[in-house]
Amino acid sequence: MVNNDSCCIAKILKVIEILQNNTSNDCCDEGCDKPFLGPTLNCICYNTRPITLYTRSGDLFTANYTNNNIELTSNVFRVERVDDCCCKLRILAFDADTQSYTATNSFITVNLKCMCAVACLSDLALENIC
Numbered sequence: 001m002v003n004n005d006s007c008c009i010a011k012i013l014k015v016i017e018i019l020q021n022n023t024s025n026d027c028c029d030e031g032c033d034k035p036f037l038g039p040t041l042n043c044i045c046y047n048t049r050p051i052t053l054y055t056r057s058g059d060l061f062t063a064n065y066t067n068n069n070i071e072l073t074s075n076v077f078r079v080e081r082v083d084d085c086c087c088k089l090r091i092l093a094f095d096a097d098t099q100s101y102t103a104t105n106s107f108i109t110v111n112l113k114c115m116c117a118v119a120c121l122s123d124l125a126l127e128n129i130c
Contacts, residue, residue: 007085009053009112014082016049016120023047046123048078050092050101053110054117061115065091065106076101076121077108078129085112090129103129 023045052075053061062075077089087110092101103126 016079048124048126050121053115056116
């Protein structure tokens, strides 16, 4: 068993995992049974906090994935599961047409002890994530 006290990035990513797993599709609901307090500011149900990771040498961490038989690279990920200092990440692809990210069906597992920094991007509403 790994001591998570020495793996602060894992703690941050675990919080992100919990937030993403607790998102609701009911963010446009009104009435007594809406699942949150306060006014409805918009009807966008965010379900992803995309991240970038940096290695010990300060380099932006990247991963390869394939789309329509074309090999591509991304440096933006969605946290899927954190287990001790290992993290399963979904690779996100940048769509130049919409200027936003889309979920791929490509995943990687990362040893967080090899990472030195994490940066969070603006929350997104991604489709086709299960």
